[in-house]
Amino acid sequence: MDYRFARRMEQVRPSTIRQILKATEQPEMISFAGGLPAPECFPVAEIAQSAQRVLAEAGAAALQYAVTEGYGPLREKLVAEMAVRGVSCATENLLVTTGSQQALDLIGKVFLDPGDCILMEAPTYLAAIQAFQAYEARFATAPTDELGLDADRLEEVLRRERPKLLYTIPNFQNPTGVTQSSERRRRIYELAARYGVLIVEDDPYGKLRYAGVDLPPIKSYDREGIVLYVSTVSKTVTPGLRTGWIVAAESALQKLVVAKQSADLHTSNLDQRIVDRYLADFDNAAHVQRIRDAYGARYTRMNECLTKFMPEGFRWTHPDGGMFLWVTCPEGVDTQEMMPAAVERKVLFVPGRDFFPDGSGHRHLRLNFSNASEAAIRTGIERLAEVAALYAGVKV
Numbered sequence: 001m002d003y004r005f006a007r008r009m010e011q012v013r014p015s016t017i018r019q020i021l022k023a024t025e026q027p028e029m030i031s032f033a034g035g036l037p038a039p040e041c042f043p044v045a046e047i048a049q050s051a052q053r054v055l056a057e058a059g060a061a062a063l064q065y066a067v068t069e070g071y072g073p074l075r076e077k078l079v080a081e082m083a084v085r086g087v088s089c090a091t092e093n094l095l096v097t098t099g100s101q102q103a104l105d106l107i108g109k110v111f112l113d114p115g116d117c118i119l120m121e122a123p124t125y126l127a128a129i130q131a132f133q134a135y136e137a138r139f140a141t142a143p144t145d146e147l148g149l150d151a152d153r154l155e156e157v158l159r160r161e162r163p164k165l166l167y168t169i170p171n172f173q174n175p176t177g178v179t180q181s182s183e184r185r186r187r188i189y190e191l192a193a194r195y196g197v198l199i200v201e202d203d204p205y206g207k208l209r210y211a212g213v214d215l216p217p218i219k220s221y222d223r224e225g226i227v228l229y230v231s232t233v234s235k236t237v238t239p240g241l242r243t244g245w246i247v248a249a250e251s252a253l254q255k256l257v258v259a260k261q262s263a264d265l266h267t268s269n270l271d272q273r274i275v276d277r278y279l280a281d282f283d284n285a286a287h288v289q290r291i292r293d294a295y296g297a298r299y300t301r302m303n304e305c306l307t308k309f310m311p312e313g314f315r316w317t318h319p320d321g322g323m324f325l326w327v328t329c330p331e332g333v334d335t336q337e338m339m340p341a342a343v344e345r346k347v348l349f350v351p352g353r354d355f356f357p358d359g360s361g362h363r364h365l366r367l368n369f370s371n372a373s374e375a376a377i378r379t380g381i382e383r384l385a386e387v388a389a390l391y392a393g394v395k396v
């Protein structure tokens with residue numbers, strides 16, 4: 001059948017990550033490719049107990065259809081969590097979504113007409129690029145440096161491109177691991193307010209800080225209702241429960257609710273209640289601290305091994321949290337071309353190209369440090385260094 005797909009799908013590029021993930025199934029493969037949390041850090045027994053309690057106590061109500069906005073007690077807990085993060089909001093400002101991925105899709109649906117400009121960091125989260133591509137957005141990139149979005153050069157781009165949305169990941173950015181300073185956050189907010197641009201602040205990793213101190217979200221500066229703040233329990237509890245949220249001014253939130261109605265009616269009632277029960281009955285702050293310790297140790301190991309094994313000319317970022325670091329290779333290296341040799345040596349990474357809306361970024365690659373054990377990190381980085389040496393034409 002020669003399908004006549006909608007025009008909006010023409011722009012959407014398939015993610016090579018999904019293709020790479022197929023290779024992870026090969027025996028003895030060490031993968032730094034996926035964005036997977038450490039499965040040993042999932043609170044399996046606690047979630048089992050929470051699920052049992054939900055079904056024992058709420059019974060059929062937990063299996064019934066529910067309101068689009070989200071399960072009331074969970075919304076209240078997320079509002080309290082927002083206060084911990086420095087954002088004061090009410091339940092009317094918070095919509096529970098099916099992962100934060102759905103929040104990005106709903107924002108695209110509500111705010112982007114074909115041809116509208118969205119400004120993004122380059123590189124950025126590739127499934128955000130995909131989500132916004134489906135709404136036929138035009139992409140512009142904002143200059144970044146080792147501290148993330150460069151506020152000094154942002155104004156010129158805002159003036160030139162007149163974007164409708166600015167999408168940014170201020171904490172431990174995916175893919176670079178870089179964090180914006182609070183001074184930059186404030187300036188980005190002020191510039192966006194001056195140019196009438198909505199900020200989409202995507203914050204899945206902020207709680208995963210293993211060094212330094214927490215910084216206020218851009219949303220905490222928001223006096224005019226221009227920031228749409230997006231977060232998730234995927235990295236702090238588990239991604240399998242597909243529970244995320246958006247915080248926005250009430251009028252924007254109401255539109256997002258309407259958009260969600262036609263997307264999925266509501267996020268799984270059962271999943272939301274399990275998350276709610278889990279947050280009520282267990283000490284999630286202590287649990288998150290264990291995740292931070294584990295990821296901090298894994299990052300340290302990866303950094304040590306990169307330092308020890310990688311050939312000269314390779315640089316990488318030094319994140320204070322999150323799950324990724326970003327490698328820059330010497331001029332002339334194309335990380336996409338390194339993939340077959342990497343697969344053969346049984347190590348996986350994601351080539352940089354996918355993270356740039358314009359397909360540039362061939363000199364870069366992303367490494368995930370949260371999913372592999374410290375022992376696997378050592379072996380995997382040794383293998384990667386061999387592949388890197390082959391392509392950079394140098395000896396390790």
Ligand SMILES: Cc1ncc(COP(=O)(O)O)c(C=O)c1O
Pocket residue numbers: 035098099100101102125169174202204231232233234239243244
């Ligand atoms: C920057 C960013 N935003 C959003 C998401 C989506 O997460 P979820 O839908 O599991 O909440 C991810 C997942 O890796 C991410 O890295």
